[in-house]
Amino acid sequence: MKLLLLPLAVGVATATPLAIMADSFIKRGVPSSINYSQMVLYGGFELAYNLTGDEKYASWYRGQIDALVQNDGTIKDWDYEKYSLDNYRMGNNLLYWYEKTGESKYKSAASIIRQQINRHPRTPTGGFWHRDPVYPNQMWLDGIFMADSFYAKWTSKFDNENTTAWDDIALQYDNIEAHTRNPKTGLMVHGYDESKVAVWADPVTGAAPLVWDRAVGWYFLSLLEVIPVWPQTHPARKRLIDYFTTLATALKKTQDTSGGWWLIMDEQYVGDEKNYIESSGSAMFTYGFLKGVRLGLLDRGQYLAPAQKGYDLLVNKFVVEKDDGTVDWEGTVEVGSLSSDASYEVSSRETIPLHNFYGDDQKTNLL
Numbered sequence: 626m627k628l629l630l631l632p633l634a635v636g637v638a639t640a641t642p643l644a645i646m647a648d649s650f651i652k653r654g655v656p657s658s659i660n661y662s663q664m665v666l667y668g669g670f671e672l673a674y675n676l677t678g679d680e681k682y683a684s685w686y687r688g689q690i691d692a693l694v695q696n697d698g699t700i701k702d703w704d705y706e707k708y709s710l711d712n713y714r715m716g717n718n719l720l721y722w723y724e725k726t727g728e729s730k731y732k733s734a735a736s737i738i739r740q741q742i743n744r745h746p747r748t749p750t751g752g753f754w755h756r757d758p759v760y761p762n763q764m765w766l767d768g769i770f771m772a773d774s775f776y777a778k779w780t781s782k783f784d785n786e787n788t789t790a791w792d793d794i795a796l797q798y799d800n801i802e803a804h805t806r807n808p809k810t811g812l813m814v815h816g817y818d819e820s821k822v823a824v825w826a827d828p829v830t831g832a833a834p835l836v837w838d839r840a841v842g843w844y845f846l847s848l849l850e851v852i853p854v855w856p857q858t859h860p861a862r863k864r865l866i867d868y869f870t871t872l873a874t875a876l877k878k879t880q881d882t883s884g885g886w887w888l889i890m891d892e893q894y895v896g897d898e899k900n901y902i903e904s905s906g907s908a909m910f911t912y913g914f915l916k917g918v919r920l921g922l923l924d925r926g927q928y929l930a931p932a933q934k935g936y937d938l939l940v941n942k943f944v945v946e947k948d949d950g951t952v953d954w955e956g957t958v959e960v961g962s963l964s965s966d967a968s969y970e971v972s973s974r975e976t977i978p979l980h981n982f983y984g985d986d987q988k989t990n991l992l
């Protein structure tokens with residue numbers, strides 16, 4: 626196994642890391658499914674296509690989506706009664722294809738998700754439940770990324786004057802901020818239960834006990850998706866930017882000397898033998914720093930060096946080239962959930978490295 630040594634500069638004519646990764650997924654095949662994990666992967670294909678202009682990425686991706694979107698504009702096997710924010714992530718991909726082709730079936734499919742949002746169960750203060758029936762009255766950082774980026778993109782494209790919708794989206798961010806952010810560290814725990822009945826819920830605040838890196842990553846990236854489409858004149862815009870920049874400050878402070886971030890980010894677990902530098906969260910924070918700089922939200926002088934350090938770790942440690950020319954991505958936690966007691970014991974037990982989601986199984990190198 627050779628390690629790839631790849632420069633941060635992208636857009637060069639040679640095969641980029643992104644293209645090699647996309648080629649690896651095409652080669653192995655990806656089961657077509659409405660799952661968010663697929664949809665996030667396809668977001669990478671949007672970028673690979675944009676970067677290389679190579680039609681093979683667009684056509685493979687479209688084939689995956691067309692296996693789900695039917696000619697009458699419905700979504701294959703869509704459950705109109707299943708209220709799970711995870712499933713709404715797909716709306717972003719549908720809007721991408723609507724924009725690219727103008728074909729109404731994609732907009733129609735996206736509108737199914739948009740309408741489902743109107744029926745989605747809510748906490749007493751108006752936050753979307755993470756899932757009905759399993760996670761009533763709970764908001765998770767992950768859910769913000771799954772639902773509200775799409776909600777904002779839809780609104781900006783088709784319903785921009787709908788102040789009720791913009792206020793409603795802002796409320797989701799305000800709620801999660803009010804209940805999960807630790808004002809001292811600037812970090813956010815995984816979620817909260819407004820009814821305070823979950824076994825993990827703090828009896829006073831409803832907050833979950835731990836800061837889980839990937840949840841923070843989803844949230845961080847969601848802000849970067851929503852801020853650019855947010856109306857300049859809407860008052861929440863300034864707040865959202867503040868949520869993003871203060872979180873970036875906290876992340877800069879908690880970056881490990883290796884360049885990565887710990888799975889469980891709470892200070893008392895940093896360096897613990899069951900804890901480790903986790904690659905998906907590290908990738909999201911690195912990407913967030915770079916995109917934040919590109920959008921002018923973060924200071925280049927302060928964030929470029931930490932981003933470079935994070936990027937170097939990702940490509941040198943976690944991207945592993947295989948003998949057949951494909952690459953693996955190692956050191957990723959498989960799952961983190963508030964389905965159990967959410968304790969450190971359970972959270973670290975759930976850290977099954979998922980280095981090769983759609984491929985064969987191998988041992989992984991963890992830091």
Ligand SMILES: *[C@@H]1O[C@H](CO)[C@@H](O)[C@H](O)[C@H]1NC(C)=O
Pocket residue numbers: 656657658660
């Ligand atoms: C979709 O996700 C569910 C639950 O997360 C999982 O059981 C199922 O295998 C996934 N399907 C595919 C095709 O990836």
Ligand SMILES: *[C@@H]1O[C@H](CO)[C@@H](O)[C@H](O)[C@H]1NC(C)=O
Pocket residue numbers: 674675676677678
């Ligand atoms: C990539 O994105 C840029 C900026 O949005 C756009 O101008 C360009 O046409 C895109 N390239 C491709 C191949 O889609």
Ligand SMILES: *[C@@H]1O[C@H](CO)[C@@H](O)[C@H](O)[C@H]1NC(C)=O
Pocket residue numbers: 743784787789790793
């Ligand atoms: C405006 O947004 C609200 C909240 O999402 C929604 O209930 C309503 O249907 C939207 N109005 C239109 C015209 O789409």
